[in-house]
Amino acid sequence: xxxxxxxxxxxxxxxxxxxxxxxxxxxxxxxxxxxxxxxxxxxxxxxxxxxxxxxxxxxxxxxxxxxxxxxxxxxxxxxxxxxxxxxxxxxxxxxxxxxxxxxxxxxxxxxxxxxxxxxxxxxxxxxxxxxxxxxxxxxxxxxxxxxxxxxxxxxxxxxxxxxxxxxxxxxxxxxxxxxxxxxxxxxxxxxxxxxxxxxxxxx
Amino acid sequence: xxxxxxxxxxxxxxxxxxxxxxxxxxxxxxxxxxxxxxxxxxxxxxxxxxxxxxxxxxxxxxxxxxxxxxxxxxxxxxxxxxxxxxxxxxxxxxxxxxxxxxxxxxxxxxxxxxxxxxxxxxxxxxxxxxxxxxxxxxxxxxxxxxxxxxxxxxxxxxxxxxxxxxxxxxxxxxxxxxxxxxxxxxxxxxxxxxxxxxxxxxxxxxxxxxxxxxxxxxxxxxxxxxxxxxxxxxxxxxxxxxxxxxxxxxxxxxxxxxxxxxxxxxxxxxxxxxxxxxxxxxxxxxxxxxxxxxxxxxxxxxxxxxxxxxxxxxxxxxxxxxxxxxxxxxxxxxxxxxxxxxxxxxxxxxxxxxxxxxxxxxxxxxxxxxxxxxxxxxxxxxxxxxxxxxxxxxxxxxxxxxxxxxxxxxxxxxxxxxxxxxxxxxxxxxxxxxxxxxxxxxxxxxxxxxxxxxxxxxxxxxxxxxxxxxxxxxxxxxxxxxxxxxxxxxxxxxxxxxxxxxxxxxxxxxxxxxxxxxxxxxxxxxxxxxxxxxxxxxxxxxxxxxxxxxxxxxxxxxxxxxxxxxxxxxxxxxxxxxxxxxxxxxxxxxxxxxxxxxxxxxxxxxxxxxxxxxxxxxxxxxxxxxxxxxxxxxxxxxxxxx
Numbered sequence: 001x002x003x004x005x006x007x008x009x010x011x012x013x014x015x016x017x018x019x020x021x022x023x024x025x026x027x028x029x030x031x032x033x034x035x036x037x038x039x040x041x042x043x044x045x046x047x048x049x050x051x052x053x054x055x056x057x058x059x060x061x062x063x064x065x066x067x068x069x070x071x072x073x074x075x076x077x078x079x080x081x082x083x084x085x086x087x088x089x090x091x092x093x094x095x096x097x098x099x100x101x102x103x104x105x106x107x108x109x110x111x112x113x114x115x116x117x118x119x120x121x122x123x124x125x126x127x128x129x130x131x132x133x134x135x136x137x138x139x140x141x142x143x144x145x146x147x148x149x150x151x152x153x154x155x156x157x158x159x160x161x162x163x164x165x166x167x168x169x170x171x172x173x174x175x176x177x178x179x180x181x182x183x184x185x186x187x188x189x190x191x192x193x194x195x196x197x198x199x200x201x202x203x
Numbered sequence: 204x205x206x207x208x209x210x211x212x213x214x215x216x217x218x219x220x221x222x223x224x225x226x227x228x229x230x231x232x233x234x235x236x237x238x239x240x241x242x243x244x245x246x247x248x249x250x251x252x253x254x255x256x257x258x259x260x261x262x263x264x265x266x267x268x269x270x271x272x273x274x275x276x277x278x279x280x281x282x283x284x285x286x287x288x289x290x291x292x293x294x295x296x297x298x299x300x301x302x303x304x305x306x307x308x309x310x311x312x313x314x315x316x317x318x319x320x321x322x323x324x325x326x327x328x329x330x331x332x333x334x335x336x337x338x339x340x341x342x343x344x345x346x347x348x349x350x351x352x353x354x355x356x357x358x359x360x361x362x363x364x365x366x367x368x369x370x371x372x373x374x375x376x377x378x379x380x381x382x383x384x385x386x387x388x389x390x391x392x393x394x395x396x397x398x399x400x401x402x403x404x405x406x407x408x409x410x411x412x413x414x415x416x417x418x419x420x421x422x423x424x425x426x427x428x429x430x431x432x433x434x435x436x437x438x439x440x441x442x443x444x445x446x447x448x449x450x451x452x453x454x455x456x457x458x459x460x461x462x463x464x465x466x467x468x469x470x471x472x473x474x475x476x477x478x479x480x481x482x483x484x485x486x487x488x489x490x491x492x493x494x495x496x497x498x499x500x501x502x503x504x505x506x507x508x509x510x511x512x513x514x515x516x517x518x519x520x521x522x523x524x525x526x527x528x529x530x531x532x533x534x535x536x537x538x539x540x541x542x543x544x545x546x547x548x549x550x551x552x553x554x555x556x557x558x559x560x561x562x563x564x565x566x567x568x569x570x571x572x573x574x575x576x577x578x579x580x581x582x583x584x585x586x587x588x589x590x591x592x593x594x595x596x597x598x599x600x601x602x603x604x605x606x607x608x609x610x611x612x613x614x615x616x617x618x619x620x621x622x623x624x625x626x627x628x629x630x631x632x633x634x635x636x637x638x639x640x641x642x643x644x645x646x647x648x649x650x651x652x653x654x655x656x657x658x659x660x661x662x663x664x665x666x667x668x669x670x671x672x673x674x675x676x677x678x679x680x681x682x683x684x685x686x687x688x689x690x691x692x693x694x695x696x697x698x699x700x701x702x703x704x705x706x707x708x709x710x711x712x713x714x715x716x717x718x719x720x721x722x723x724x725x726x727x728x729x730x731x732x733x734x735x736x737x738x739x740x741x742x743x744x745x746x747x748x749x750x751x752x753x754x755x756x757x758x759x760x761x762x763x764x765x766x767x768x769x770x771x772x773x774x775x776x777x778x779x780x781x782x783x784x785x786x787x788x789x790x791x792x793x794x795x796x797x798x799x800x801x802x803x804x805x806x807x808x809x810x811x812x813x814x815x816x817x818x819x820x821x822x823x824x825x826x827x828x829x830x831x832x833x834x835x836x837x838x839x840x841x842x843x844x845x
Binding site for chain 1 (some may be wrong): 321324325327388391392395396399400401404426427429430431433434438441442445446447448449450451454455456457460463464676738741745754755756757759760761769770778779780781783820824827828829830831833834835837838840841842843844845
């Protein structure tokens with residue numbers, strides 16, 4: 001390379017251009033997005049328990065949500081961790097066929113999650129306009145559904161991309177980060193389930 | 204003092220400059236305007252737009268002052284007055300203070316100060332600007348259509364709920380919050396990632412200039428505070444549009460929850476506005492005291508502890524709501540505790556000035572003004588932290604006086620200091636000294652006339668948000684004095700605008716480092732080239748330029764034919780890997796248009812979200828979808844880490 005001045009140099013030309021995990025700037029961006037969405041959910045949980053302290057009976061005047069679809073979806077969420085983990089592992093190894101398979105399976109799990117989620121709404125046993133409890137439960141499930149839909153669409157887009165010839169190293173790290181975000185979606189789903197189905201019955 | 208010159212004279216290095224410029228140049232023309240992603244462009248757009256809304260908010264303030272200038276005035280009716288004070292407050296907080304102090308200056312300065320060629324996630328920064336701009340236009344369109352928000356800048360329920368505020372006025376306010384907070388959150392991600400991963404080699408955490416610490420703490424404050432207000436305003440909007448019952452006491456809803464959520468954002472937001480001011484003060488004091496800042500570690504700890512304590516004091520906005528006395532005592536103590544880190548900062552600045560050789564140039568005038576004004580605001584804050592005093596003067600002009608002393612003292616005075624300090628970097632021309640002093644004295648005298656007077660009005664019982672009063676209250680002459688002060692402030696701001704345009708044409712050429720300051724933005728030309736630094740710098744101390752070794756190395760081995768940047772380790776600033784920064788794209792603009800469509804549509808029909816979400820998804824996919832040529836090139840040259 002042409003030198004401009006006779007200055008001492010720190011030569012970085014040998015450094016890698018494809019990295020995974022905490023070294024990756026996109027990893028940090030994803031973590032920060034998760035913090036924002038996590039803060040939003042935490043505030044919603046706090047609101048739920050705040051309303052609880054303002055009412056003598058719980059849930060107030062309505063039946064608790066039916067368990068069937070919620071529990072079923074919870075199990076599907078936990079099982080979906082496997083393809084997410086698999087996609088991560090294969091992406092880090094640069095294994096395109098492994099990553100393709102992982103993304104497709106993960107997208108199928110996401111579709112099942114969304115289908116079950118529709119039934120979950122119908123089994124909440126309350127209209128959102130019934131009272132503040134009902135509004136909060138709808139909002140909890142609604143905000144999480146937005147996360148779910150976002151990551152489902154992202155997974156489908158990445159899965160389609162994986163079958164093109166546009167996959168360079170940074171795309172493998174995108175597959176990797178997508179799985180990390182999926183872990184987050186599953187984690188929030190589990191906590192939300194405990195609030196909607198558990199706390200409603202136990203408190 | 205060794206000098207780091209990372210931008211060698213153009214004549215010596217024509218080909219290097221040309222290569223870098225052809226890689227990094229911003230697209231030109233009308234279409235190009237929507238594709239630009241360089242942080243200097245986005246930062247200046249934020250600063251200019253936010254300053255325009257500062258002027259608009261100021262015009263509303265002057266109109267309100269004219270209405271209050273004499274008793275039983277008929278200049279503005281009660282309805283218009285309600286809209287004006289609401290839009291004034293909301294504009295100054297959401298459309299001016301945070302966007303200018305945190306986003307505008309942050310996006311412009313942070314990549315330069317860390318020594319990078321661009322911000323992390325430049326397209327997200329561009330998106331952040333467009334969303335902010337559309338939010339501003341949406342909110343002000345409401346005012347111009349006589350649908351201006353009219354329930355105060357915090358829109359308390361039940362007054363702002365569906366029963367007491369029919370129509371769309373409050374919805375415009377609630378959705379403006381979504382726009383601006385989404386924008387602030389996007390900026391926070393860009394800034395935190397830039398500070399943590401794009402610092403020049405050698406800039407370990409304990410060598411970061413204070414302004415970077417402040418922007419880092421602030422980014423995390425935004426990340427944890429803004430979701431609360433997005434949530435409360437969304438819940439309010441849902442109550443109003445689809446019949447949820449979050450804040451309807453008749454159906455188990457709770458009005459205090461709204462206040463808790465709002466102030467869980469609202470008080471940290473005071474620090475989100477104030478901390479940039481303190482960082483400007485630290486930077487300007489360091490530059491003009493001609494020495495390193497005194498008590499760097501204490502300042503860092505203070506900034507971080509303000510970040511934490513800022514989240515523990517929100518209930519002091521709710522002392523008059525009848526909360527349990529134990530809670531009130533706790534939050535009084537927490538509020539008083541925040542004085543400690545604030546005082547530490549003050550003592551560090553005083554010690555720096557005490558032991559420095561102070562050059563009293565224009566930016567320092569505003570810092571002196573800050574010391575005076577903010578100190579008065581702090582003292583009245585101490586009075587208000589005490590529950591009995593707070594209860595007595597609650598909702599009076601005493602409170603209005605206090606928070607204008609804090610916010611204008613803590614933000615606007617440092618902002619003018621920062622503009623006089625950094626505008627030469629942005630435009631390449633110095634601002635005029637004589638006009639600058641006129642600007643300062645008119646604003647300073649006008650400010651104190653307006654707001655010191657309000658303390659007395661408040662103590663005499665004048666409540667805020669009344670559009671007029673009867674002559675028998677004897678508030679007339681104090682109000683007239685305050686109005687005259689407001690006019691003087693307005694003239695002061697006009698002088699600044701005159702100065703800016705005059706200096707653009709006739710101002711002295713600034714050169715790279717007109718103040719002989721120490722941080723890296725002064726190591727490149729004014730205004731910076733499209734690539735910021737011809738040779739990426741390395742850092743040897745907290746003031747990179749002052750502390751540079753005689754032959755301070757520069758970074759070599761970063762490609763010039765593509766937008767390659769260096770990523771460093773978060774703690775020590777050691778080089779870690781090379782990364783390609785995204786280039787110009789119109790997708791962030793279209794994504795912002797689609798997102799705005801969704802936000803605005805939801806105000807009028809909740810169901811519209813079902814189809815307005817489609818263009819959002821399409822534009823985001825378009826934004827992401829990789830180009831074939833780029834992926835082939837990358838595949839040919841990429842190096843995987845071990």
